[in-house]
Amino acid sequence: MYCPDCGHDHTRVIDTETSTDGSSVRRRRECQRCSFRFTTYEQPEWNSLQIKKRDGLIEPFTRQKLRAGINRAVEKRDVSETAVTRVVDDIEATLQARDTRIIDSDTIGELVSEHLRELDQIAYIRFVSVYKAFSEPEEFLRELDAVLNAERDDFEQTTNTTDNSPDTKQ
Numbered sequence: 001m002y003c004p005d006c007g008h009d010h011t012r013v014i015d016t017e018t019s020t021d022g023s024s025v026r027r028r029r030e031c032q033r034c035s036f037r038f039t040t041y042e043q044p045e046w047n048s049l050q051i052k053k054r055d056g057l058i059e060p061f062t063r064q065k066l067r068a069g070i071n072r073a074v075e076k077r078d079v080s081e082t083a084v085t086r087v088v089d090d091i092e093a094t095l096q097a098r099d100t101r102i103i104d105s106d107t108i109g110e111l112v113s114e115h116l117r118e119l120d121q122i123a124y125i126r127f128v129s130v131y132k133a134f135s136e137p138e139e140f141l142r143e144l145d146a147v148l149n150a151e152r153d154d155f156e157q158t159t160n161t162t163d164n165s166p167d168t169k170q
């Protein structure tokens with residue numbers, strides 16, 4: 001542990017205390033060179049989410065990275081920061097509720113896709129085109145057709161359920 005005051009790499013632990021919920025450890029440390037005292041907090045890494053990337057690398061889950069990806073998709077769209085925060089909160093809660101601490105990046109991509117499809121269809125198309133790495137215009141067109149067909153189906157269901165008037169023609 002490096003001293004935050006002088007940068008020396010030899011410090012000693014003066015006091016150790018476990019948090020009340022047992023999820024972290026607080027340590028008071030002292031630099032052996034300049035005698036500067038400071039506090040560190042340790043948290044077991046298995047309690048934090050880890051993301052397994054497509055190339056096999058594992059990195060810690062960062063809320064900021066998730067939010068940045070969603071912000072790129074909703075850029076210049078009429079989507080509020082509150083709505084983006086709600087999506088990020090919901091996705092993070094879903095991931096935290098899982099039994100496993102290592103999550104595939106594809107799982108996160110699917111969760112983001114689902115939320116953006118409900119939130120803003122243009123943002124959804126933007127996100128999916130990057131997430132699924134479209135390489136041909138036909139792939140983009142197929143996804144766009146799927147969104148438009150779903151929108152038409154939703155519209156038809158809405159108009160059919162609201163048009164309950166009896167047929168007067170005989």
